[in-house]
Amino acid sequence: MSTTTLADIVAALGGDLHGDGTAIIGHLAALEDADPTAIAFLSNPRYTSQLAQSQAGCVIVAPAVEAAARERGACIVTPNPYLYFARLTQWWRQRHPVRGTPGIHPSAVVDATAQVHPTASIGPLCVVEAGARIGADTVLTSRITIGYGCTVGERCIIHPGAVIGADGFGFAQEQGKWVKIEQLGNVRIGNDVEIGANTCIDRGALNDTVLEDGVKLDNLIQIAHNVQVGAHTAMAAFVGVSGSSTIGAHCTLAGGAGVSGHLNIVDGVHVSAHTVISRSVTKKGQYTGLYPFEEHREWERNAASLRQLNTLRTRIKTLEKELAALSSQLP
Amino acid sequence: MSTTTLADIVAALGGDLHGDGTAIIGHLAALEDADPTAIAFLSNPRYTSQLAQSQAGCVIVAPAVEAAARERGACIVTPNPYLYFARLTQWWRQRHPVRGTPGIHPSAVVDATAQVHPTASIGPLCVVEAGARIGADTVLTSRITIGYGCTVGERCIIHPGAVIGADGFGFAQEQGKWVKIEQLGNVRIGNDVEIGANTCIDRGALNDTVLEDGVKLDNLIQIAHNVQVGAHTAMAAFVGVSGSSTIGAHCTLAGGAGVSGHLNIVDGVHVSAHTVISRSVTKKGQYTGLYPFEEHREWERNAASLRQLNTLRTRIKTLEKELAALSSQLP
Amino acid sequence: MSTTTLADIVAALGGDLHGDGTAIIGHLAALEDADPTAIAFLSNPRYTSQLAQSQAGCVIVAPAVEAAARERGACIVTPNPYLYFARLTQWWRQRHPVRGTPGIHPSAVVDATAQVHPTASIGPLCVVEAGARIGADTVLTSRITIGYGCTVGERCIIHPGAVIGADGFGFAQEQGKWVKIEQLGNVRIGNDVEIGANTCIDRGALNDTVLEDGVKLDNLIQIAHNVQVGAHTAMAAFVGVSGSSTIGAHCTLAGGAGVSGHLNIVDGVHVSAHTVISRSVTKKGQYTGLYPFEEHREWERNAASLRQLNTLRTRIKTLEKELAALSSQLP
Numbered sequence: 001m002s003t004t005t006l007a008d009i010v011a012a013l014g015g016d017l018h019g020d021g022t023a024i025i026g027h028l029a030a031l032e033d034a035d036p037t038a039i040a041f042l043s044n045p046r047y048t049s050q051l052a053q054s055q056a057g058c059v060i061v062a063p064a065v066e067a068a069a070r071e072r073g074a075c076i077v078t079p080n081p082y083l084y085f086a087r088l089t090q091w092w093r094q095r096h097p098v099r100g101t102p103g104i105h106p107s108a109v110v111d112a113t114a115q116v117h118p119t120a121s122i123g124p125l126c127v128v129e130a131g132a133r134i135g136a137d138t139v140l141t142s143r144i145t146i147g148y149g150c151t152v153g154e155r156c157i158i159h160p161g162a163v164i165g166a167d168g169f170g171f172a173q174e175q176g177k178w179v180k181i182e183q184l185g186n187v188r189i190g191n192d193v194e195i196g197a198n199t200c201i202d203r204g205a206l207n208d209t210v211l212e213d214g215v216k217l218d219n220l221i222q223i224a225h226n227v228q229v230g231a232h233t234a235m236a237a238f239v240g241v242s243g244s245s246t247i248g249a250h251c252t253l254a255g256g257a258g259v260s261g262h263l264n265i266v267d268g269v270h271v272s273a274h275t276v277i278s279r280s281v282t283k284k285g286q287y288t289g290l291y292p293f294e295e296h297r298e299w300e301r302n303a304a305s306l307r308q309l310n311t312l313r314t315r316i317k318t319l320e321k322e323l324a325a326l327s328s329q330l331p
Numbered sequence: 332m333s334t335t336t337l338a339d340i341v342a343a344l345g346g347d348l349h350g351d352g353t354a355i356i357g358h359l360a361a362l363e364d365a366d367p368t369a370i371a372f373l374s375n376p377r378y379t380s381q382l383a384q385s386q387a388g389c390v391i392v393a394p395a396v397e398a399a400a401r402e403r404g405a406c407i408v409t410p411n412p413y414l415y416f417a418r419l420t421q422w423w424r425q426r427h428p429v430r431g432t433p434g435i436h437p438s439a440v441v442d443a444t445a446q447v448h449p450t451a452s453i454g455p456l457c458v459v460e461a462g463a464r465i466g467a468d469t470v471l472t473s474r475i476t477i478g479y480g481c482t483v484g485e486r487c488i489i490h491p492g493a494v495i496g497a498d499g500f501g502f503a504q505e506q507g508k509w510v511k512i513e514q515l516g517n518v519r520i521g522n523d524v525e526i527g528a529n530t531c532i533d534r535g536a537l538n539d540t541v542l543e544d545g546v547k548l549d550n551l552i553q554i555a556h557n558v559q560v561g562a563h564t565a566m567a568a569f570v571g572v573s574g575s576s577t578i579g580a581h582c583t584l585a586g587g588a589g590v591s592g593h594l595n596i597v598d599g600v601h602v603s604a605h606t607v608i609s610r611s612v613t614k615k616g617q618y619t620g621l622y623p624f625e626e627h628r629e630w631e632r633n634a635a636s637l638r639q640l641n642t643l644r645t646r647i648k649t650l651e652k653e654l655a656a657l658s659s660q661l662p
Numbered sequence: 663m664s665t666t667t668l669a670d671i672v673a674a675l676g677g678d679l680h681g682d683g684t685a686i687i688g689h690l691a692a693l694e695d696a697d698p699t700a701i702a703f704l705s706n707p708r709y710t711s712q713l714a715q716s717q718a719g720c721v722i723v724a725p726a727v728e729a730a731a732r733e734r735g736a737c738i739v740t741p742n743p744y745l746y747f748a749r750l751t752q753w754w755r756q757r758h759p760v761r762g763t764p765g766i767h768p769s770a771v772v773d774a775t776a777q778v779h780p781t782a783s784i785g786p787l788c789v790v791e792a793g794a795r796i797g798a799d800t801v802l803t804s805r806i807t808i809g810y811g812c813t814v815g816e817r818c819i820i821h822p823g824a825v826i827g828a829d830g831f832g833f834a835q836e837q838g839k840w841v842k843i844e845q846l847g848n849v850r851i852g853n854d855v856e857i858g859a860n861t862c863i864d865r866g867a868l869n870d871t872v873l874e875d876g877v878k879l880d881n882l883i884q885i886a887h888n889v890q891v892g893a894h895t896a897m898a899a900f901v902g903v904s905g906s907s908t909i910g911a912h913c914t915l916a917g918g919a920g921v922s923g924h925l926n927i928v929d930g931v932h933v934s935a936h937t938v939i940s941r942s943v944t945k946k947g948q949y950t951g952l953y954p955f956e957e958h959r960e961w962e963r964n965a966a967s968l969r970q971l972n973t974l975r976t977r978i979k980t981l982e983k984e985l986a987a988l989s990s991q992l993p
Contacts, residue, residue, distance in 0.1 A: 028846055030868050086834035089844035089867075098792070098810050107771050109438050109455040109473075124771040124789045125805075127455045127473040127491070130429070141828070142771075142789040142807050143456075145473050145491040145528075148429050157842075159828040160789070160807040161860065163528035166472070166490040169549040169567065172417035176581055177563055178547050180488075180525065182420035184359060194842070197807075197825035197862040198492065198882075200528040200550040200568075205420075206361050216840050218831040219862040220529075220884050220902075222551050222568040222586075232839055236831065237862075237884040237902050238920075240551075240568050240586050250838055255884075255902050256920055256938070258569075258587050258605060274920060274938050275624050276587070276605050289624030292634045293937050293951030301641040303954045308644065310963040313970065315647050316977050322654055323984055329661060330991060440769050440786040440804075458786045458804040458822070461760070474787075476804050476822040476859075479760050494859035497803070497821040500880040500898065503748035507912055508894055509878050511819075511856070513751035515690060529823065531859040531881040531899075536751075537692050551860075553882050553899040553917075571882075571899050571917050589900075589918050589936060606955050607918070607936050620955030623965045632972040639975065646978050653985055660992060 004095070006058055009039070010076060013087050015060070019074025023057055028085075028092060031056065042069070043082035060084050099123075100139040108140075111148075129165070135191065147203060153191035159219070161198035164189070168202040168209075168225025168243065181205060183225060190214070196221065196237070205243075212249070230267060335426070337389055340370070341407060344418050346391070350405025354388055359416075359423060362387065373400070374413035391415050430454075431470040439471075442479075460496070466522070478534060484522035490550070492529035495520070499533040499540075499556025499574065512536060514556060521545070527552060527568070536574075543580070561598060666757070668720055671701070672738060675749050677722070681736025685719055690747075690754060693718065704731070705744035722746050761785075762801040773810075791827070797853070809865060815853035821881070823860035826851070830864040830871075830887025830905065843867060845887060852876070858883065858899070867905075874911070892929060 007021030029038035031047065034056030041060035042051055051059065051068055058074040060081045069075035078084040100121040104110055110128040120134045123142040128134065132146045135154035140146070144158050147165020152158070170181035185204025189211045195201070196219035201209060204226045211223070212231040222240040223229065229241070230249030238256040241247065245259050248267035256274040259265065263277065268284035271277055275289040294302070305312070338352030360369035362378065365387035372391035373382055379396055382403055389405040391412045400406035409415040431452040435441055441459040451465045454473040459465065463477045466485035471477070475489050478496020483489070501512035516535025520542045526532070527550035532540060535557045542554070543562040553571040554560065560572070561580030569587040572578065576590050579598035587605040590596065594608065599615035602608055606620040625633070636643070669683030691700035693709065696718030703722035704713055710727055713734055720736040722743045731737035740746040762783040766772055772790040782796045785804040790796065794808045797816035802808070806820050809827020814820070832843035847866025851873045857863070858881035863871060866888045873885070874893040884902040885891065891903070892911030900918040903909065907921050910929035918936040921927065925939065930946035933939055937951040956964070967974070 028868055033869065080834075080836075083834040083836050083841060086841045086843045089846060090842065092846065093844035105771070107438075107769075109436070125456055125474075125787055129473075142791075143474060143787075143805060157829070160825045161492055161529065161823055161862075163474075163491045163550070166528035166550065167488070167525075169527065169547070170417075171547060171565065172411075172414040174411075174414050177523075177545055178565060179414060179417045180421065181417045182424035184420060184423065192839075194829075196831065197828035197864075198529050198551075198823065198860050200492075202528075202550070206359055207364065214839055216831070216833060218884075219825070219828065219864070220551060220860075220882060222549075224568070234833065234840060236904070237886070238569065238900065242567070242586060255904060256587075256918075260604065271624075272627065272630075273922065273940075274605075274936075276621055277624055278604075278621075286627035287624050288627045288630040288634075289622040290630070290634070290938055290940075291622045291951045291953045292638060293933075293939055293949050294638060296934065296948040296950045298638070299934075299950040299952070302637060302639075303950075303952070305640040305644045306637070306964060306968070307954060307956060307960070308964075309640070309967040309971070310960075312644060312647055313967045313974060315651065316974055316981070319647070319650050319654060319981050320977065322658070323981060323988070326654070326658060326661070327984070327988060330988070438769075440767070456787055456805075460804075474805060492823055492860065494805075494822045494881070497859040497881065498819070498856075500858065500878070502878060502896065503742075503745045505742075505745050508854075508876055509896060510745060510748045511752065512748045513755035515751060515754065529860050529882075531823075533859075533881065537690055538695065551882060553880075555899070569900065573898070573917055587918075591935065602955075603958065603961075605936075607952055608955055609935075609952075617958040618955050619958045619961040619965075620953045621961070621965070622953045623969060625969060629969070633968060633970075636971040636975045637968070640971070643975060643978055646982065650978070650981050650985060653989070657985070657989060657992070 004092075006039075006074060006076070009088065009091075012091050013084060015076040015078040015084060017058075017074070017076050018066075018070050019058060023074060025057060028089065029056065031059065034059075039088070041081045041085040043085070060088070099141060100137075105142075114146075117154075132165075147187065149186040150188070150203065151186065152189045153193065153213070155191055156189060156193045156195070158195045159197040159199075162195050163198075163200045164195070165203045166200060168205050170205050170225065170243075185209065185226065187211075190231070193217075199223075218255075224261070236273075335423075337370075337405060337407070340419065340422075343422050344415060346407040346409035346415060348389075348405070348407050349397075349401050350389060354405060356388060359420065360387065362390065365390075370407075370419070372412045372416040374416070391419070430472060431468075445477075448485075463496075478518065480517040481519070481534065482517065483520045484524065484544070486522055487520060487524045487526070489526045490528040490530075493526050494529075494531045495526070496534045497531060499536050501536050501556065501574075516540065516557065518542075521562070524548075530554075549586075555592070567604075666754075668701075668736060668738070671750065671753075674753050675746060677738040677740040677746060679736070679738050680728075680732050681720060685736060687719060690751065691718065693721065696721075701738075701750070703743045703747040705747070722750070761803060762799075776808075779816075794827075809849065811848040812850070812865065813848065814851045815855065815875070817853055818851060818855045818857070820857045821859040821861075824857050825860075825862045826857070827865045828862060830867050832867050832887065832905070847871065847888065849873075852893070855879075861885075880917075886923070898935075 010017045026037035031040045034040040040056040061069040104122040105124045108126040111130040114128045115133040117136040120138045127145045129148035138156040150165040167183040171178035190213035199221040201223040214232040216234040218237040224243040226244040228246045233251040235253040236255040241259045242261035245263045253271045254273040257271040258276040264280040270286040272288035341348045357368035362371045365371040371387040392400040435453040436455045439457040442461040445459045446464040448467040451469045458476045460479035469487040481496040498514040502509035521544035530552040532554040541559045545563040547565040549568040555574040557575040559577045564582040566584040567586040570584045572590045573592035576594045584602045585604040588602040589607040595611040601617040603619035672679045688699035693702045696702040702718040723731040766784040767786045770788040773792040776790045777795040779798040789807045791810035800818040812827040829845040833840035852875035861883040863885040876894040878896040880899040886905040888906040890908045895913040897915040898917040903921045904923035907925045915933045916935040919933040920938040926942040932948040934950035
């Protein structure tokens with residue numbers, strides 16, 4: 001692999017280069033860690049003060065900070081430096097490839113009736129069951145199970161340990177015992193979906209569980225049976241979505257958030273970390289329900305009072321009435 | 332596989348059929364999605380109003396709604412439609428089998444000293460360590476580890492990625508460093524237990540970790556060392572039970588619930604989602620501890636006040652005293 | 663394997679034996695379960711009253727309870743019985759080995775460019791990608807993925823299903839769609855680290871994700887990209903640490919705790935179960951933020967009042983003002 005110059009980068013990704021195009025770039029780095037062989041970026045204007053100190057060989061910046069950046073040294077000016085940086089990581093990765101050789105690794109167990117696109121990559125020790133379909137350019141990294149009848153679209157990336165199409169969790173009761181409801185649906189995953197390590201997406205009970213195009217799931221997520229996740233929605237680790245809920249498009253769910261079953265959440269809803277959505281959300285916006293942390297001793301006092309909260313409310317009401325009565329007695 | 336008629340279903344599962352027994356059923360569906368080739372069910376009386384609109388070829392109903400159902404079209408009348416539906420999914424699945432061919436998949440790594448019942452099914456890429464025992468008709472789907480000395484009963488279903496018998500998390504301290512306590516117990520799992528994808532059940536430190544008959548665990552659950560889970564208890568995704576706690580029979584723990592260590596929870600306890608049980612529970616019933624979500628701005632205000640809650644309580648007490656003193660001064 | 667006597671144990675691990683050194687010990691047990699062939703320990707003085715009833719063949723005790731212990735029967739006296747017990751489990755395990763035959767299991771998929779120390783053990787169905795390095799005496803139990811370029815130190819134990827070096831979760835936005843930021847860093851794990859089943863440690867975006875020496879992670883933990891965890895810090899199941907946060911040394915995070923992104927937590931911080939650390943912590947100590955559980959009906963009332971909390975605070979302030987005004991009116 002040949003060396004990379006600033007001119008190579010701008011030729012591939014655009015942007016206005018100010019500085020020496022023949023300068024060699026050896027790696028990408030954060031602004032504060034960068035040395036003269038590194039290219040860095042400045043996205044958040046809050047960190048503009050760090051610019052002058054950076055040793056980076058080149059910094060990707062927005063037009064608003066071009067003057068300051070040029071004073072420091074080489075820079076690439078582009079409207080959205082963070083997006084440019086993302087494209088740069090992709091271009092860099094393509095020149096240093098690490099995953100996704102097309103074809104099926106000999107250690108993978110792929111059913112004869114599964115349909116795997118020739119450009120898809122099924123990594124070591126994956127299981128692809130009967131009738132599953134894997135689309136073009138999709139990468140199953142390693143140790144992944146795709147259940148029978150499930151579908152994965154094109155250009156998806158699935159990380160190790162993910163389980164697509166285990167049975168949903170459904171039981172009827174008979175005299176205190178659980179009677180299994182066989183899960184007869186599948187999982188359908190759109191294009192450009194990324195699924196994190198050890199994340200689980202259960203098959204539907206009757207209908208399919210569906211992830212639409214562009215959904216991004218972090219590690220250790222649980223998507224229960226019959227859930228539908230709208231396009232370009234992203235979820236962080238430990239998010240759990242209970243059965244038959246529908247999440248809109250362009251939503252974000254932060255780490256540890258939960259959604260109860262049979263709910264409907266509209267497009268553009270943002271759920272804060274460890275917040276449980278326990279009823280449908282009909283209005284876009286940010287929603288939060290998190291006990292704020294404090295020093296343990298403080299928490300002990302406040303949490304004890306929390307158990308009295310309804311009583312305190314009644315005492316306030318009583319005080320208000322008594323005070324009003326008292327006031328009216330006075331001249 | 333031959334076609335299925337309503338008469339076939341009633342012959343296998345009972346119930347009173349009202350309608351044409353020769354009608355062909357092609358699939359099972361939810362009431363609102365069903366077409367004339369589908370059989371659906373009505374379990375919750377709240378949805379009775381949906382009955383008339385349903386296009387289902389046949390609906391499974393309770394005696395209370397028989398009249399309305401017969402007016403609409405074919406129906407099967409049975410005391411518990413949801414249970415009937417569960418049995419129907421099982422019968423349907425048996426006719427369209429997808430898992431559990433008896434025997435050991437050639438890609439599985441099974442120790443020579445493990446005892447696997449000939450009717451059990453060990454799926455692709457499973458690991459069964461020394462001395463482990465797997466009972467009759469139990470299914471290990473794929474990519475599961477059963478640790479040395481662990482026991483799984485009969486008719487169990489274990490989903491991909493589950494880890495039975497990893498070391499419990501136990502350490503002593505020596506001058507700020509952790510000294511491992513080797514985990515010398517095993518895991519013992521009863522009959523008719525189902526274990527979800529990527530769920531972990533740790534081996535005991537000295538005694539065994541035990542799941543009794545009929546326990547149902549969803550995906551991504553953590554059962555720590557020496558925990559005992561009583562018969563027919565069910566847990567949803569992300570439930571964590573800490574070390575040495577005992578959970579009674581016929582309990583349910585909703586998603587994200589937690590149980591601290593060394594506690595005792597009696598039979599028939601129901602724990603709400605994301606609720607942490609931090610002391611033993613001696614009385615059956617439902618228990619909850621969840622911060623209710625709201626719009627982020629509202630939450631900010633209320634959460635800030637929560638940190639003042641104990642102070643607010645003191646201020647209310649002061650107000651009460653002062654008001655009483657004032658009252659007593661008046662004629 | 664020969665039988666074990668009390669004299670063998672003291673010869674190997676020290677301590678003052680009071681009793682018959684030729685007595686044979688068949689197993690280790692908890693004080694309350696022990697029979698005459700078992701050795702038990704008494705660590706917490708709170709349980710001293712259980713000593714007299716124990717049927718244990720020998721009890722490991724601290725000097726403070728030596729007199730009571732000798733009255734009962736054989737005992738080993740040592741300053742820290744729990745630590746002695748930990749060492750005893752290790753010594754016992756070495757005589758009854760269950761894991762860690764050096765070498766690479768034939769079913770593992772290890773890249774030709776990976777460097778695995780000859781004393782390391784790579785168990786069944788593991789994946790070790792290009793350029794990864796595994797140090798001396800480290801054990802990968804089974805079904806583990808170590809990503810390209812990642813490093814694991816010496817004497818580490820990694821449990822089944824763990825994923826080291828999946829991509830961090832990083833995306834830029836472009837017109838409502840997510841653009842992947844390729845993760846160009848690695849994971850670096852020190853010596854004497856233990857990692858639980860199905861735990862995930864993501865590779866860094868630019869820099870490496872780092873676990874220092876002696877870190878102990880339970881099952882089902884998420885360590886996001888660029889996180890740094892200080893030496894001898896321990897985390898229980900379901901802990902999630904978001905991207906670019908730094909956790910100090912000698913910290914503990916209880917089950918279900920979370921740390922938001924880009925925070926700094928100093929050494930010696932203890933986070934309670936299900937507590938979310940949402941800003942940097944600069945002072946050691948214990949921190950908590952957990953909604954206390956109660957019977958569901960009580961919770962309903964209090965949680966409803968919680969949504970009014972800021973309003974209640976205003977009403978208290980009003981009451982205080984009005985009462986003061988009233989007081990001043992009186993003679």
